[in-house]
Amino acid sequence: MTDRRDFLKLVAGAGAASLAAACNWDGGDVLRPKLLALSRVNDWVGENILFSPTRLARTYDAAERSRTFPTYFISPAMPFLKDPGAWRLRVDGLVQQRLLLSLGDLMRMPRVSYTVKHHCVEGWTALATWHGVPVSTIVARCQPLATARYIRFTSFDSDYFNGWDLASALHPQTILAYGMNDHALSPGHGAPLRLYSPTKLGYKLTKYLVSMTFTDKRPGGYWEDQGYPWFGGI
């Protein structure tokens, strides 16, 4: 008798658990907000406890580059500039000095090159070399106000954008990249300019940049607003 009762209890428990999974459950209206709130706690832990502003990602030899490196964009077609010569990076928001920078301006600034491992939130990784100017160089020139705590990186790939904490943006390996694997950045990888950093997941690395805006309120992001972790640090 005991055996049968125990068995029925087990079946009931397993049934309830698999039912929750069967609905492909993102938590529903009740649990989903709680899961997102917990995700913000994890963001806080990632940003304030785990992130180190000085720890550098391992760099690799150029010979170790991956043969393939996936590209993607959210627009229906690959985003292109009609007139690349007219493109400028706008630096604005809570800054003392607003900037309007051409690709030539950026290329005349101190150049950083490194070969690092790219981590996609999906689980794939790929090695590539990136060339660009540290975000900290831009920060030194535009002089953010004391109230500035975040940067919003905006693209011309539909409404794709990302919000970044200032500490991650000032990491020495966080750059505005205009080159990849010894060549100019290709349209698939975000030409003419993209954000790059081995300290965050790929979806935080805004491609097709048009502006960086310093704010005191935390900007969301294209994927972040749909439920992906906001900090995205690794």
Added chain:
Amino acid sequence: MVTSGLQIYEAYARFGNRGDRPLPNPFDGTTFPRWSRLGGWLAGALNWHFALMWPLVAVGLAYAGYLAASGEWRALLFRPRDVRGAVAMAQYYLRLRRDHPPQGKHNPLQKLAYTSIVLFGGLAVLTGVAIYKPLQFSWLTTLLGGYQAARYWHFWMVWIFVGFTIVHVILVFTVDPASLRAMLTGWYRGRFPSHD
């Protein structure tokens, strides 16, 4: 953790850097059945996974802390001297031996299971940390053979835990069904006096 993990796996169902030969994996490219996946999509699954990691670690620490403080670990830890008894017990289970070997509270095979599952639990957390923050814990990721290797071992933990649970429950029903209630409630009223 398992079901949200299977949903996360769906996003990139193989192991290895892009362009490299992937690590050997019978589940290469597999999409697991819908009923076995939790979260609906990658972000939903990640949020479940990163929410449940806290209770998993808390319960694990509480369990290990209790075993250490109460001295109960002595009855559970598998030691080299248990090897001979484990072989005898395996023979009994495989019906190569007729009589149940003498035992204390737990037989040597149970000790082996309870010791190894604690180690695997620790490994599940460590491999998870290594792929959650591979830069901040780069020493750990490197120790485990790099990001994709750590991800690989994290994935194999799923099958170890699923296999352990299935074997565990089968043994409960074949040997002593009353112990199932004991596991859930802490009270035992079955036919093995030594289990009280």
